[in-house]
Amino acid sequence: MRCATVKGASAVTLLEIQGLSVTIPSALGPVQAVRSIDLCIARGEIHGLIGESGCGKTMTGMALLGLTPAYAQVAARVIEFDGVDISNSAADLRGRRIALISQDPAAALNPVLTIGRQMDDVLRTHSSNSKAHRAATAVALLAATGLADAPQLMKRYPHQLSGGMQQRVVIAQALATGADFLIADEPTTALDVTVGAQVLALLRKLVVDRGLTVLMITHDMDVVAAVCDRATVLYAGLSVETGPASAILTHPRHPYAAALLAALPDAAPRGQRLAAIGGQIPPSTETISGCAFSPRCPAVMALCHTMSPPARGAGNHRWLCHLAQCAP
Template sequence: MALLDVRNLAVSIPTPDGDVHAVRSVDLQIERGQIHGVIGESGCGKTMTGMAALGLVPKGARIAADRFHFDGEDLRENARGLRGRRIGLISQDPAAALNPVLSIARQLDDVIRAHRDLPRSVRQAEATALLAATGLPDPEKVLKSYPHQLSGGMQQRVVIAQALATGADFLIADEPTTALDVSVGAQVLALLRKLVNERGLTVLMITHDMDVIAEACDRATVLYAGRSVETGPVGAILRHPAHPYTRALLSALPDAAPHGARLAAIDGSIPPPRSAIVGCAFAPRCPQAMPICSATAPPGRRRDTHHWLCHLPEGAA
């Protein structure tokens, strides 16, 4: 059984100008011990999907799903009860996630004390061990520090230590390398893989960067306009992308262009979240679109554990 099992998730936010369809139809099945990436452009519903699992959607938002379960529990009924206890968050901006006027020791102690009834000396030892587990050198010095005294990479490791301090075994990493330079970001991705291997964690990796998917993830789901359009093993998606949008994302990578050539771009933009969508949402931007694409929702296709939605027959790319 998948640890996180999401079928046809939709999140809509009522506004005076009409509902905002932040998520329209997302499917995710994430197995224990995996890093599962969710990728797409800004506005495709990546972060809102993760926030729905945490019970952190905007006030008044409506969540609908055929199934929205974490380890057998319905997240529509108990997301807040699972948040912190089983599900943790690693935010994309570690500086904003840390309190600037409290020491790292105080902030870690507050998290440990909120979730476990331990003597102060044991909590101090646990905080030191957690920082050491994230690869921070001299954890005792870090504990005495304040966030502004740490680099961005060190701050992100502290945020990861906070997530571990809750005892969570499922982490939602929301663009965890966005605020970091490339080399530090690679170190953070390597740390998450190490924690998955050593502690049996499971990670939902939210990103707009296909290189993060390639480097860190076991499986991936591609979102477009709030819908899952392709999901499968990372190797299959990178070598044999089936959906035109996935192929467009890959062709836009710098490594995909010959030296000196202009980088490929995806013409057009994502449909506004208030708009009604008939047929395939990507049809107006798809170079292979047919008349049926704009009129009828695309069928599901599959190759082993690789799934996608498209009217084009397999191999038509």
């Protein structure tokens, strides 16, 4: 399987998803947390997954980790990791090939165990190396995340570390599992801007140095601009545009992506979070007919209310819309 890349050439696909849906029973009817998401992520890229709150970003990551609620129904036409169908085995890859970096490092770490003990717990699970070998590996991994004086740090507790240091420890733990695909769910949300930028730079460095691949879940255009090679825009549980991050930021093709950018205070994506645009995403219990964005779309046409939009574009930039040229 091959994926289009930013350069237009093809690269080896690490993750291929077509038509992913996650449905959760509720008293109000089935919650369609994810309606239909396609993702194609090439090995070695940072792929942004961006959209408003509630559009299904985290649930998509949970489906890949096999961490959706037990009562949720997960389905997909295709869900392959490294060429292997993982529709029934996503959880087997968790902590082996796929690891999660969440937005709250303090919650991810155990407050009553030292950093060294927590690193060792991960390493012990994933190797049969001696204690001394594991300790050396832990120090090396902590140092690889840019943490100074790693041997001393091993003796400290999470509360003795800043948020940025805690997030680096969480990243070191992810590396300790041996995973080569990281799902980073809003990894800088709890950090101030400067520290967040440092963590993003670290992830970029690790991608280059260690050949990792990252799914970067975010609602922050600055994150997409700063580190993402490609991005997929989600709306109401649907992937509505996918392409090179630079193209989406400068020439979005789907009216929703265009509206997100236009709604920013100075219409400049860099440094800005997604601003609200008029209207609301449809409730996830609602059945959508036609285009999900039609109630809010400035370019809406009569057929948009009744007919699902076709796939447009080619190669590495695709979108769903009835208009051939959605955005200027």
